[in-house]
Amino acid sequence: MGVKKGIYFGTAFSLLVFTMILSISAGAVKIPLQEILNVFLGGGSETSRTIILNLRFPRAIESAIVGMGLSVVGTFFQGLLRNPMADPYVLGVSSGAAFGATIAIILGLGIFGLSFMAFITSLMTVFFVYTISKTGTRVSMTTMLLAGIAISAFMSAIISLMMLLNHDEFSQIVFWTMGGFSLINWNHVAYSTPVILIGSFVMYVFSRDVNAILTGEEVAEHLGVNTELVKKIILITGSLVTATAVSVGGIIGFVGLIVPHISRLIVGPDNRILVPFSAISGAIFLTFADLLARIILKPMEIPIGIITAAFGGPFFLYLLIKSKQKSEGM
Amino acid sequence: MRRFKGLLALLVVFALMFSLAACSTNNATKPQDTSQTATETVKTQFPLKVTDFLGREVTIEKEPQRIVSLAPSTTELIYALGAGNKVVGVTDFDNYPPEVKNVPKVGGFKGPNVEAITAQKPDIIFASTLSGKEQMESLEKMGIPVVMLEAKNIDQIYQSIKIIGQITGTEKKGEEIIKEMQDKIKEINDKVKNLPKVSVFYLVSLDGNWTSGKGTFIDELINLAGGKNVAEDVNGWAQYSVEELVKKNPDVIITSPHAGDVKDIKNMAGYKDTNAVKNDKVFVISNDDIISRASNRIVLGLEEIAKFLHPEAFK
Numbered sequence: 001m002g003v004k005k006g007i008y009f010g011t012a013f014s015l016l017v018f019t020m021i022l023s024i025s026a027g028a029v030k031i032p033l034q035e036i037l038n039v040f041l042g043g044g045s046e047t048s049r050t051i052i053l054n055l056r057f058p059r060a061i062e063s064a065i066v067g068m069g070l071s072v073v074g075t076f077f078q079g080l081l082r083n084p085m086a087d088p089y090v091l092g093v094s095s096g097a098a099f100g101a102t103i104a105i106i107l108g109l110g111i112f113g114l115s116f117m118a119f120i121t122s123l124m125t126v127f128f129v130y131t132i133s134k135t136g137t138r139v140s141m142t143t144m145l146l147a148g149i150a151i152s153a154f155m156s157a158i159i160s161l162m163m164l165l166n167h168d169e170f171s172q173i174v175f176w177t178m179g180g181f182s183l184i185n186w187n188h189v190a191y192s193t194p195v196i197l198i199g200s201f202v203m204y205v206f207s208r209d210v211n212a213i214l215t216g217e218e219v220a221e222h223l224g225v226n227t228e229l230v231k232k233i234i235l236i237t238g239s240l241v242t243a244t245a246v247s248v249g250g251i252i253g254f255v256g257l258i259v260p261h262i263s264r265l266i267v268g269p270d271n272r273i274l275v276p277f278s279a280i281s282g283a284i285f286l287t288f289a290d291l292l293a294r295i296i297l298k299p300m301e302i303p304i305g306i307i308t309a310a311f312g313g314p315f316f317l318y319l320l321i322k323s324k325q326k327s328e329g330m
Numbered sequence: 331m332r333r334f335k336g337l338l339a340l341l342v343v344f345a346l347m348f349s350l351a352a353c354s355t356n357n358a359t360k361p362q363d364t365s366q367t368a369t370e371t372v373k374t375q376f377p378l379k380v381t382d383f384l385g386r387e388v389t390i391e392k393e394p395q396r397i398v399s400l401a402p403s404t405t406e407l408i409y410a411l412g413a414g415n416k417v418v419g420v421t422d423f424d425n426y427p428p429e430v431k432n433v434p435k436v437g438g439f440k441g442p443n444v445e446a447i448t449a450q451k452p453d454i455i456f457a458s459t460l461s462g463k464e465q466m467e468s469l470e471k472m473g474i475p476v477v478m479l480e481a482k483n484i485d486q487i488y489q490s491i492k493i494i495g496q497i498t499g500t501e502k503k504g505e506e507i508i509k510e511m512q513d514k515i516k517e518i519n520d521k522v523k524n525l526p527k528v529s530v531f532y533l534v535s536l537d538g539n540w541t542s543g544k545g546t547f548i549d550e551l552i553n554l555a556g557g558k559n560v561a562e563d564v565n566g567w568a569q570y571s572v573e574e575l576v577k578k579n580p581d582v583i584i585t586s587p588h589a590g591d592v593k594d595i596k597n598m599a600g601y602k603d604t605n606a607v608k609n610d611k612v613f614v615i616s617n618d619d620i621i622s623r624a625s626n627r628i629v630l631g632l633e634e635i636a637k638f639l640h641p642e643a644f645k
Contacts, residue, residue: 028571051573054599110591185599299574
């Protein structure tokens with residue numbers, strides 16, 4: 001790694017630490033710095049302790065972990081599917097999760113039943129899409145994209161129908177699909193962190209192989225890469241990470257789409273460097289977005305999806321315009 | 331995926347419209363002249379001119395025999411006034427009184443269905459701000475009078491009752507209903523007004539921690555029931571900060587029956603530390619229609635909330 005990249009990583013890492021500290025210090029309730037320090041030294045009032053240790057702290061960690069996981073998966077999916085529009089939800093994880101969540105809400109399964117149900121149905125959806133796009137031992141990426149879109153459309157139709165028939169649960173379903181971390185506690189952190197961290201690391205191990213696949217599958221095979229195996233591992237691990245992220249924070253759009261693009265602009269396309277950089281950037285982005293969601297209209301919170309889309313939408317348009325200019329220039 | 335997001339966005343817009351329309355206080359929609367309604371006790375003379383909640387003067391040529399109601403609250407009032415047998419169209423959301431189940435549905439989730447409405451040949455339509463401006467205008471062009479009702483507080487429910495009473499020739503019954511409501515509210519308020527105020531958090535939905543802030547019926551009911559809404563610092567329906575909830579430390583938490591499992595709520599980080607959970611003062615309202623609809627049943631909601639807040643006063 002060159003000096004320049006060292007500087008990028010140093011800056012990104014410091015920014016992450018800074019964002020985490022900011023996220024724990026700031027919120028709807030104003031707590032003086034002295035009191036925050038007291039809390040970490042084992043003192044402080046009961047209210048401050050609850051707010052900082054049981055609400056803000058797990059929330060800051062969870063948003064960082066989810067942001068990291070979604071960005072890593074987005075980076076790999078964009079590379080593997082060779083499609084800049086790919087995001088972690090491209091294989092139907094989000095509609096599958098929303099479907100499970102809707103069923104759980106209608107059946108009144110409670111908040112933990114909901115997470116579990118969302119997790120299971122999202123993996124089932126991915127498995128279905130995967131099976132459809134498999135011909136023999138090969139997986140067609142184009143079929144996969146199309147199948148993902150088709151099943152998403154189908155499931156959202158079913159979800160709308162279920163909402164029509166269950167007006168009372170309507171707002172719950174809608175707002176779950178917007179995503180957010182308002183009720184995150186240490187239990188969520190305890191189960192999601194290992195899955196997302198290990199999953200991201202497993203994918204990272206295959207960075208070099210994915211680099212080769214990016215230059216073309218045949219080339220990669222000549223270089224001795226088992227492309228089908230790599231694709232399968234990345235798709236399955238990526239969907240597992242996404243499903244875990246969705247089960248704790250709902251469907252948070254745009255993070256897994258824009259963070260990889262920003263990171264690619266900064267450190268280039270080599271996955272061995274791009275992936276860890278995306279991971280840190282994603283953590284910063286989502287922690288910061290969550291902080292904004294908490295404080296912009298305090299004591300009201302806004303769904304985090306609004307914040308990420310407010311950043312993501314214009315940025316995406318900018319990318320589109322830029323790529324258009326590039327092709328016109330050629 | 332994108333289509334899915336688009337659909338969700340649409341649903342969110344609907345939901346937001348709902349919460350805004352159902353909850354925000356907007357003085358601009360107050361009826362401007364209702365003095366004539368209050369004084370008139372003889373049988374209504376037609377053609378009749380009424381001023382609706384948008385301040386528009388609507389002329390009704392003869393006493394309506396076929397009524398379309400596009401809001402569940404209005405439907406409840408029409409039935410309470412005894413004109414239910416004239417209702418020929420309601421929305422998918424209508425569920426009270428029970429006999430409304432047999433009335434054709436002419437609108438709902440996606441707004442009113444103009445075709446279905448005209449097929450019922452109504453001679454009056456009671457609409458709300460949710461009913462869709464364009465659809466209502468096209469119905470008016472066909473010569474069907476549209477009266478807009480949008481009560482945001484209990485006083486405005488009385489106005490709605492007066493307007494519907496006048497149009498359906500049931501003003502006497504309307505006065506009785508208003509009197510009953512006022513008596514009930516006074517009876518409850520007398521019991522609790524000298525007791526210490528209890529701080530209350532109303533949980534609409536655990537997912538997103540949704541509450542009802544200032545300007546909602548729930549906020550008004552909490553105040554009348556001898557309480558203080560801790561979320562009165564937000565307007566309408568809002569996602570409320572859990573840390574702010576911890577700081578405000580409510581004495582009582584009331585939840586919607588659709589808010590989520592009470593066990594979940596009691597075990598939630600932040601919630602666990604409130605006085606309400608510590609003292610086992612988490613209550614589920616029996617039916618959220620009676621605390622959110624602009625109908626005469628709102629006094630039932632008031633009574634239920636008052637009993638949650640001050641059980642000692644109702645022994």
